[in-house]
Amino acid sequence: DLQMTQSPSSLSAYVGDRVTITCQASHDIATYLNWFQQKPGKPPKLLIYDASNLETGVPSRFSGSGSGTDFSFTISSLQPEDIATYYCQQYDNLSFTFGPGTKVDFK
Amino acid sequence: QAHLVQSGAEVKQPGASVKVSCQASGYIFTSYEISWVRQAPGQGLEWMGWISAHNGNTNYAQNLQDRVTMTADTSTSTAYMELRSLRSDDTAVYYCARIDLSFYYGSGRPPFDYWGQGTLVTVSS
Numbered sequence: 001d002l003q004m005t006q007s008p009s010s011l012s013a014y015v016g017d018r019v020t021i022t023c024q025a026s027h028d029i030a031t032y033l034n035w036f037q038q039k040p041g042k043p044p045k046l047l048i049y050d051a052s053n054l055e056t057g058v059p060s061r062f063s064g065s066g067s068g069t070d071f072s073f074t075i076s077s078l079q080p081e082d083i084a085t086y087y088c089q090q091y092d093n094l095s096f097t098f099g100p101g102t103k104v105d106f107k
Numbered sequence: 108q109a110h111l112v113q114s115g116a117e118v119k120q121p122g123a124s125v126k127v128s129c130q131a132s133g134y135i136f137t138s139y140e141i142s143w144v145r146q147a148p149g150q151g152l153e154w155m156g157w158i159s160a161h162n163g164n165t166n167y168a169q170n171l172q173d174r175v176t177m178t179a180d181t182s183t184s185t186a187y188m189e190l191r192s193l194r195s196d197d198t199a200v201y202y203c204a205r206i207d208l209s210f211y212y213g214s215g216r217p218p219f220d221y222w223g224q225g226t227l228v229t230v231s232s
Contacts, residue, residue: 044152046217050217094166095168098153098154
């Protein structure tokens with residue numbers, strides 16, 4: 001089974017900071033990696049698909065990169081509305097797996 | 108604009124079954140799959156499986172395949188997820204989401220672009 005690791009599990013930052021989250025797959029998944037944002041009490045929201053493509057309507061301060069086993073997600077300038085938990089998700093052989101999540105809050 | 112509306116909260120006893128519905132609108136139901144994801148209180152997201160609304164094909168997560176059944180009613184554009192032999196650790200919010208597996212063959216929308224509002228299932232004696 002494919003395993004996903006995500007780090008850090010939580011982070012604190014200031015408004016305007018650059019924030020980076022990493023995700024690692026246990027084997028090569030090409031670019032089949034998505035990133036989601038989830039706020040309390042709400043369903044997840046797709047931000048980045050296929051490792052680096054910004055979903056329609058998502059602000060350009062969000063970006064993703066990587067391929068194979070190593071991926072990263074960046075918020076270029078953290079905004080108050082970005083406080084949330086972020087999840088990576090991989091696709092492999094008709095199945096999906098979510099990473100454990102990274103909780104982002106303010107210092 | 109796609110829209111997924113789920114059924115209301117449920118309270119079940121251990122050993123019982125629960126069936127959650129997800130009614131789709133705003134798109135051609137049979138052109139996509141519906142996936143189910145759950146989230147235990149304070150925990151992360153767990154993918155449960157998907158069903159093709161076109162032909163009823165399914166793929167379930169290995170750890171649930173003995174207890175879960177996903178179905179789709181094309182006449183009402185509604186997907187269902189039934190979980191049997193409920194245990195306390197099945198207490199979670201259950202979400203449906205639209206996916207397009209043709210995306211992985213070079214066309215279509217990225218998966219999990221629309222989600223239902225979630226259904227809380229509580230398993231307690």
